[in-house]
Amino acid sequence: MKCTVCRGEAVIDLRRHNANFCREHFLRFCRDQVAKAIAEHRMFGPDDRVLVAVSGGKDSLALWDLLVELGYRAEGLYIDLGIGSYSEASTATSVAFAESRGLTLHRVDLREEHGYDIPTAAAVTRRVPCSSCGLSKRHLFDEVARTGGFDVVATGHNLDDEAAVLLGNVLHWQTEYLGRQAPVLEERDGFPKKVKPLVRLSERETAAYCVLRGIDYIVEECPMAAGNRHLRYKEALNALEAASPGTKHAFYFEFLDKAADRFRPEARASQEELRPCTSCGAPTTAEVCAFCRLVERVRGAEPVPVEVLGSKGRRRRRRNGAARDGAAAEAGATAAAAGERVRP
Numbered sequence: 001m002k003c004t005v006c007r008g009e010a011v012i013d014l015r016r017h018n019a020n021f022c023r024e025h026f027l028r029f030c031r032d033q034v035a036k037a038i039a040e041h042r043m044f045g046p047d048d049r050v051l052v053a054v055s056g057g058k059d060s061l062a063l064w065d066l067l068v069e070l071g072y073r074a075e076g077l078y079i080d081l082g083i084g085s086y087s088e089a090s091t092a093t094s095v096a097f098a099e100s101r102g103l104t105l106h107r108v109d110l111r112e113e114h115g116y117d118i119p120t121a122a123a124v125t126r127r128v129p130c131s132s133c134g135l136s137k138r139h140l141f142d143e144v145a146r147t148g149g150f151d152v153v154a155t156g157h158n159l160d161d162e163a164a165v166l167l168g169n170v171l172h173w174q175t176e177y178l179g180r181q182a183p184v185l186e187e188r189d190g191f192p193k194k195v196k197p198l199v200r201l202s203e204r205e206t207a208a209y210c211v212l213r214g215i216d217y218i219v220e221e222c223p224m225a226a227g228n229r230h231l232r233y234k235e236a237l238n239a240l241e242a243a244s245p246g247t248k249h250a251f252y253f254e255f256l257d258k259a260a261d262r263f264r265p266e267a268r269a270s271q272e273e274l275r276p277c278t279s280c281g282a283p284t285t286a287e288v289c290a291f292c293r294l295v296e297r298v299r300g301a302e303p304v305p306v307e308v309l310g311s312k313g314r315r316r317r318r319r320n321g322a323a324r325d326g327a328a329a330e331a332g333a334t335a336a337a338a339g340e341r342v343r344p
């Protein structure tokens with residue numbers, strides 16, 4: 001298999017681009033795709049301070065690495081969610097990545113600073129863990145961006161993530177959400193601008209990027225993600241992509257080009273007036289924001305172990321050679337699902 005650019009030995013083939021790349025040209029391809037997304041969607045400029053939401057997974061670490069490689073002023077924010085050994089390994093991986101590159105990583109520990117963790121919040125509120133987790137993460141990213149003087153928050157959502165969210169929104173005709181789905185959410189009334197620079201890269205591509213850059217990342221998903229609807233949507237899209245490469249890209253980008261604007265008025269109409277939370281000052285539609293109400297409810301509750309919530313998530317952490325093997329297997333598995341080959 002030859003590189004489409006230099007005819008050297010290729011390490012990956014990308015059927016949706018009808019191309020094969022050697023290591024050097026694949027890394028360049030990833031940088032070009034991110035640069036294109038940033039420019040096309042006017043995400044940020046060279047002088048902006050970017051806060052990268054870091055989880056220790058392949059997407060967030062690839063994103064941070066790519067932004068630094070492209071010369072942007074990117075600092076990381078890691079939130080310790082207190083999800084047992086998964087969070088311990090995520091913390092260690094994120095800290096090791098930042099230290100190895102001399103990058104600034106801001107950290108918030110939910111239990112230390114706010115008196116709760118996600119498994120406990122899920123048990124107390126009797127809602128799925130992702131509900132209190134998403135609420136906590138959104139609030140804390142906004143807060144650190146505001147207090148730290150950042151211009152924009154960047155998250156590691158990739159093409160697979162965005163296509164799966166779009167499929168879910170279409171299947172249920174969530175017109176309000178369709179009106180908000182975009183690679184950029186502009187700043188509004190105290191909420192920082194939010195961007196997704198990886199929207200032009202697939203999950204398989206960010207995994208291969210990490211392998212080829214020697215980035216050690218947490219291989220598995222959060223153990224609380226089990227049963228997440230988006231995982232099923234991703235599987236359905238992978239099956240379509242295998243039969244017809246380029247389907248995910250067309251589905252998402254044609255939506256942005258041809259349909260997203262039609263739903264914007266609905267999204268705008270649903271926006272309620274915001275005022276500062278009387279407790280923390282964050283913008284909210286109520287007197288006290290949802291985060292402060294959650295903290296009030298769960299702070300100091302008896303900690304609930306992850307296992308009590310019935311999670312069967314396996315936890316592994318891959319390092320160095322093992323990381324390559326694991327990521328290669330992961331990229332290979334995805335590739336197999338998509339009927340493609342990868343040789344990291």
Ligand code: SF4
Binds near residue numbers: 222225
């Ligand atoms: S999957 Fe885990 S990390 Fe992600 S939102 Fe749910 S609880 Fe939080």
Ligand SMILES: [Zn+2]
Binds near residue numbers: 004006007023
């Ligand atoms: Zn090449």
Ligand SMILES: [Zn+2]
Binds near residue numbers: 278280288
């Ligand atoms: Zn508040």
